[in-house]
Amino acid sequence: MSADDSIQTTDLHRTIALARERKRARLTEIGPWKYLQFVGKVRTIPEGTVIFDEHMIWGYPKIGRILQLDTGIRTQFQQPFWIEEKIDGYNVRIFRHQDAILALTRRGYICPFTTDRLDDLIDRRLFAEHPELVLCAEVAGPGNPYCEAHPPFVPEDVQLFAFDIMRLDQPGFLPYRDKIQLLDAYRLPGVPRFGRYQASDLEKIRGLLLKLDREGREGIVFKEDSPEDRRVKYVTGSTNISDIWANEGSVQQLPPEYFMHRILRLTLFMEEHGLEPTADIHRELGRSLIETITKAVEQYRRHHKVFHTFRCRFRQRANAELMMQAMHHLLGENQVRQHSLTQEGDYYRLEFEKILPRTTGLLNHLLSGGIAYD
Amino acid sequence: MSADDSIQTTDLHRTIALARERKRARLTEIGPWKYLQFVGKVRTIPEGTVIFDEHMIWGYPKIGRILQLDTGIRTQFQQPFWIEEKIDGYNVRIFRHQDAILALTRRGYICPFTTDRLDDLIDRRLFAEHPELVLCAEVAGPGNPYCEAHPPFVPEDVQLFAFDIMRLDQPGFLPYRDKIQLLDAYRLPGVPRFGRYQASDLEKIRGLLLKLDREGREGIVFKEDSPEDRRVKYVTGSTNISDIWANEGSVQQLPPEYFMHRILRLTLFMEEHGLEPTADIHRELGRSLIETITKAVEQYRRHHKVFHTFRCRFRQRANAELMMQAMHHLLGENQVRQHSLTQEGDYYRLEFEKILPRTTGLLNHLLSGGIAYD
Numbered sequence: 001m002s003a004d005d006s007i008q009t010t011d012l013h014r015t016i017a018l019a020r021e022r023k024r025a026r027l028t029e030i031g032p033w034k035y036l037q038f039v040g041k042v043r044t045i046p047e048g049t050v051i052f053d054e055h056m057i058w059g060y061p062k063i064g065r066i067l068q069l070d071t072g073i074r075t076q077f078q079q080p081f082w083i084e085e086k087i088d089g090y091n092v093r094i095f096r097h098q099d100a101i102l103a104l105t106r107r108g109y110i111c112p113f114t115t116d117r118l119d120d121l122i123d124r125r126l127f128a129e130h131p132e133l134v135l136c137a138e139v140a141g142p143g144n145p146y147c148e149a150h151p152p153f154v155p156e157d158v159q160l161f162a163f164d165i166m167r168l169d170q171p172g173f174l175p176y177r178d179k180i181q182l183l184d185a186y187r188l189p190g191v192p193r194f195g196r197y198q199a200s201d202l203e204k205i206r207g208l209l210l211k212l213d214r215e216g217r218e219g220i221v222f223k224e225d226s227p228e229d230r231r232v233k234y235v236t237g238s239t240n241i242s243d244i245w246a247n248e249g250s251v252q253q254l255p256p257e258y259f260m261h262r263i264l265r266l267t268l269f270m271e272e273h274g275l276e277p278t279a280d281i282h283r284e285l286g287r288s289l290i291e292t293i294t295k296a297v298e299q300y301r302r303h304h305k306v307f308h309t310f311r312c313r314f315r316q317r318a319n320a321e322l323m324m325q326a327m328h329h330l331l332g333e334n335q336v337r338q339h340s341l342t343q344e345g346d347y348y349r350l351e352f353e354k355i356l357p358r359t360t361g362l363l364n365h366l367l368s369g370g371i372a373y374d
Numbered sequence: 375m376s377a378d379d380s381i382q383t384t385d386l387h388r389t390i391a392l393a394r395e396r397k398r399a400r401l402t403e404i405g406p407w408k409y410l411q412f413v414g415k416v417r418t419i420p421e422g423t424v425i426f427d428e429h430m431i432w433g434y435p436k437i438g439r440i441l442q443l444d445t446g447i448r449t450q451f452q453q454p455f456w457i458e459e460k461i462d463g464y465n466v467r468i469f470r471h472q473d474a475i476l477a478l479t480r481r482g483y484i485c486p487f488t489t490d491r492l493d494d495l496i497d498r499r500l501f502a503e504h505p506e507l508v509l510c511a512e513v514a515g516p517g518n519p520y521c522e523a524h525p526p527f528v529p530e531d532v533q534l535f536a537f538d539i540m541r542l543d544q545p546g547f548l549p550y551r552d553k554i555q556l557l558d559a560y561r562l563p564g565v566p567r568f569g570r571y572q573a574s575d576l577e578k579i580r581g582l583l584l585k586l587d588r589e590g591r592e593g594i595v596f597k598e599d600s601p602e603d604r605r606v607k608y609v610t611g612s613t614n615i616s617d618i619w620a621n622e623g624s625v626q627q628l629p630p631e632y633f634m635h636r637i638l639r640l641t642l643f644m645e646e647h648g649l650e651p652t653a654d655i656h657r658e659l660g661r662s663l664i665e666t667i668t669k670a671v672e673q674y675r676r677h678h679k680v681f682h683t684f685r686c687r688f689r690q691r692a693n694a695e696l697m698m699q700a701m702h703h704l705l706g707e708n709q710v711r712q713h714s715l716t717q718e719g720d721y722y723r724l725e726f727e728k729i730l731p732r733t734t735g736l737l738n739h740l741l742s743g744g745i746a747y748d
Contacts, residue, residue, distance in 0.1 A: 064745030071743030232745055256630035261748070267667040268740065277668070282660030283653055290651050290659065293641040366642065369445030371438030371606055374635070 015043045016051070030110045031322045033097075037108040044171070048108040052097050057134055058171040060091055060106055060164075063221065063231045067268045069206065073199045073222065076232050081222045082176050083205065085192040086233055087161045088149050088218040088242075089140025094118070095168065096127040105146075112326060113145050113312055116319035121160035126186040133182070136164035136173075138191065143312045145323060145352075149246035152216045157313060161191040163221070176223060196225060206273060213238050213269070237269035241281075244288040259289070296356075300363040307355045309339070313347040320350040327352075389417050390425070404484045405696045407471075411482040418545070422482040426471050431508055432545040434465055434480055434538075437595065437605045441642045443580065447573045447596065450606050455596045456550050457579065459566040460607055461535045462523050462592040462616075463514025468492070469542065470501040479520075486700060487519050487686055490693035495534035500560040507556070510538035510547075512565065517686045519697065519726075523620035526590045531687060535565040537595070550597060570599060580647060587612050587643070611643035615655075618662040633663070670730075674737040681729045683713070687721040694724040701726075 016036070019025035024040035028050075036051040038059060048059030066072030073081075091106040092114050101124055103114035118124065126133060141158035142150050162183055165174045173179070183190045197205055205220075212219065219235030240262035247258070263285065270277050296306045314320040320341050327336040331354065339351040366372065390410070393399035398414035402424075410425040412433060422433030440446030447455075465480040466488050475498055477488035492498065500507060515532035516524050536557055539548045547553070557564045568582055579594075586593065593609030614636035621632070637659065644651050670680045688694040694715050701710040705728065713725040740746065 062747055064747050066743060066745060067740040068743055071741065072745075073743070075743030076745065256634040260630040260633055263663050264667055267664050268671070270664075271668060271671055277661075277664050279657055282664060283657040284660065285663060286656035286659035286661075287651075287653075289637050289663075290641050290644075290656060293638055294645060294651070297642070297645055366441040367445065369440060369442055369447070369449030371440060371446075371450065373436055373438050 012056075015045055018042060019045065028109070030326050031112065033102070033110055039107070048104070048106050050104060050108045055095075055097070055168045057093055057095055057104065057168060058166060059108065060093060060136055061171075063233050065233050065235070067234075067265055068272060069209065069234055070202055070272065072232065072234065073202070073205070076230065077199055077222065077224055079224055079226045080196050080198040081224045081230075082196050083194040083208070084163055084221050084223065085161075085194070085212070085217065086219040086221050086235065087138040087140050087163075087191055088147070088151050088239070089138040089144060089158075089161070090146045092137055092139055092160075093166070094122070094127075094135040094137065095133070096131045101127050109326065109330065112319045112322040113314065114139055116314045116316055116323075117158065119315070121158070122162075122188055123186050126182065126188065130182075132168050134166040134168060135162055135188070136166060137162040145310050145312045145327075145350075147246070148308060149242055151218065160189055162188050163191045173229060176225060176229075194220070209234070209236060210273060212236050216242065235265060235269075237266045237273075237275065240266040240269075241284055241288050244285075244292060247292065296359055297363060297367070300360065300367065304360075304364075305355050306359040306363060307337075307353040309351065309353050311349065311351045313344070313349050315347060317341070317343075317348045320348050323350065324352060327354075386430075389419055392416060393419065402483070404700050405486065407476070407484055409484075413481070422478070422480050424478060424482045429469075429471070429542045431467055431469055431478065431542060432540060433482065434467060434510055435545075437607050440606050440608050441639055442646060443583065443608055444576055444646065446606065446608065447576070447579070450604060451573055451596065451598055453598055453600045454570050454572040455598045455604075456570050457568040457582070458537055458595050458597065459535075459568070459586070459591065460593040460595050460609065461512040461514050461537075461565055462521070462525050462613070463512040463518060463532075463535070464520045466511055466513055466534075467540070468496070468501075468509040468511065469507070470505045475501050483700065483704065486693045486696040487688065488513055490688045490690055490697075491532065493689070495532070496536075496562055497560050500556065500562065504556075506542050508540040508542060509536055509562070510540060511536040519684050519686045519701075519724075521620070522682060523616055525592065534563055536562050537565045547603060549603075550599060568594065583608070583610060584647060586610050590616065609639060609643075611640045611647075611649065614640040614643075615658055615662050618659075618666060621666065670733055671737060671741070674734065674741065678734075678738075679729050680733040680737065681711075681727040683725065683727050685723065685725045687718070687723055689721060691715070691717075691722045694722050697724065698726060701728075 016025060019038060019042040022042065024042045025036050025038045028035055028037040038045055038047055038049040041047050046059035046061055050057050066076065092103045092111060094101060094103045101118055103111045103118065105111050121139070122135070126135065138161045139158050140150050140161065141154035141156065143157040144150065165179045165182055166172070174182070194208055209220065213236035216238050217236060218239045219233060221231060221233045224230040243262050244259060266285070299306050314323070324336065324338050335355045335357060337353050337355070339353060341348055341350050390399060393412060393416040396416065398416045399410055399412045402409055402411040412419055412421055412423040415421050420433035420435055424431050440450065466477045466485060468475060468477045475492055477485045477492065479485050495513070496509070500509065512535045513532050514524050514535065515528035515530065517531040518524070539553045539556055540546070541548070548556070571579055583594065587610035590612050591610060592613045593607060595605060595607045598604040617636050618633060640659070673680050698710065698712050709729045709731060711727050711729070713727060715722055715724050
């Protein structure tokens, strides 16, 4: 979206009033911060948008996915496009609010973890000199508090990979070249960038994807080199099996589409790129599905619940406590349980579990001999 | 349900009126037959119930499923129970209407195929001498017009396996011993019966199931030896993989639960019965899921549609024509296409395809480069 599309102030106020009325915008309080959070889309304002005092940080827009590379890029792009790596982590928007630099999750919650660790992740100078900017990035690694999966090239803790820059109060992103200039100027870590292509470069792009697939990396995002800034994503075959592994025990927690769509994507990837499905891939897919359930059953038999365990490091003890508090508030008091919070060098190490209530409930019912109807 | 529960006539009339008002009962016309069909449950009247002139044939009740044998039989049964084999086919209720003997599908459609083939499947004498009875059975085999799967012991055409007897105008079934007596007296083919057990016979029942599993058979139905006639079913691990194979191309057609539930059942079966998941099972599961999609993609690329092909034999040409007519009416003119109808000895051989419109639509969108949002 360009500045031309920006909504007139009165329109904006009307939309906000409508959102509050429909309960799609509400006041959220996390630690010392109190702000308006859009928990659903209203008119042109996406979910995850927040308003802090006089400033609005627009939600990060959804990016559609193609499942067929060849026809996909020919259909979706009339002009050349940039290709960047898609990183398997969680999406944040980082911005300055008064004297603080804060990180928002995709849904518009302040993330006490990311906010706490900013000095490990980026150079804050960007916001000292450009308080009007919003840095959009993926935070990824085994030490994150949200997702089970992480890229193979982040072996410990977390790293940040910036992929977009927005402005306060504006939807849409800075042009690609301006973004790179700023990332370079402030030595901000960006997602790997693979260059500028067009649809006729199919074979080069295919080669890139097959390399990423072999390396167990998630995929790519296409960004059109045009004012429309059209975007789509495309993932590798191997990432689908990793996703199934990563969601161990979630068989009932996630919608069943989660798994079936990944099997479909894996199959279409192999089909399009001429990768014969080998016995190894069959076995690996079957094993990922079965062991995911077996582990949940084992966990249920031992603990009478199914849960995932997370371990992450904080600079300040208070932020770890705030993280737990925010999760209790968000997921429910009984759904998150702190295992430990201990000092470790300059950091505080938090270990906690998130319970999967639907999986736990289903296994409780079935393993105790309950009846299911199809 | 016993006769004590049978609804008073005035109550019944009120329920029928309510069902018609809510569009859960409607007039259905198939060939020369016109009757009231319950297309949904209303009060105690189940879906699939039909009313022919003055007689009502109650719908066949749903049978719940246990996924854990041990706790399941202990929880569900206080008294001994009979065990019968569960056959992988389609459910019919056969009854006499004036001078005709008709077969209804589970949902309450007259099945021109089963009706046509009755002389090959059963001895009609039952209905000459007991016009008040309704025979409930599974029809199974590769020559059936509805399902892709079939039991390994029906290598061609179809066979009938009776498992219950009802009475016109009454819900519930004849007592187990009365049923056997009638099936024996009229030499009606029944489902394999494995005898009478109680929950403490767990190891014997487990042995039976492991044998059925190795033989690629679907599973068992438990029927309590009591006036309550409680019932549950339990399937073997191997049937879950057969089900995935059988639904080749249906990846988008069937709800995603279809597949995920089968993977869950397979895993719980192996876990409970101490079958170590081998590389073979992993490979077979992965292969069934991937090839199911690959075949749909191949079919789409060749024919621009995804479909299943059925071949079945009729005694009368008019019944084959009526079958096609009924399917066109039920599924839509474009969703079923006759390939051929040719005489073959004393029979007419019908070949037709059923299109999977959702799978076709999805592949059309994705393979032409369309975007999907998660």
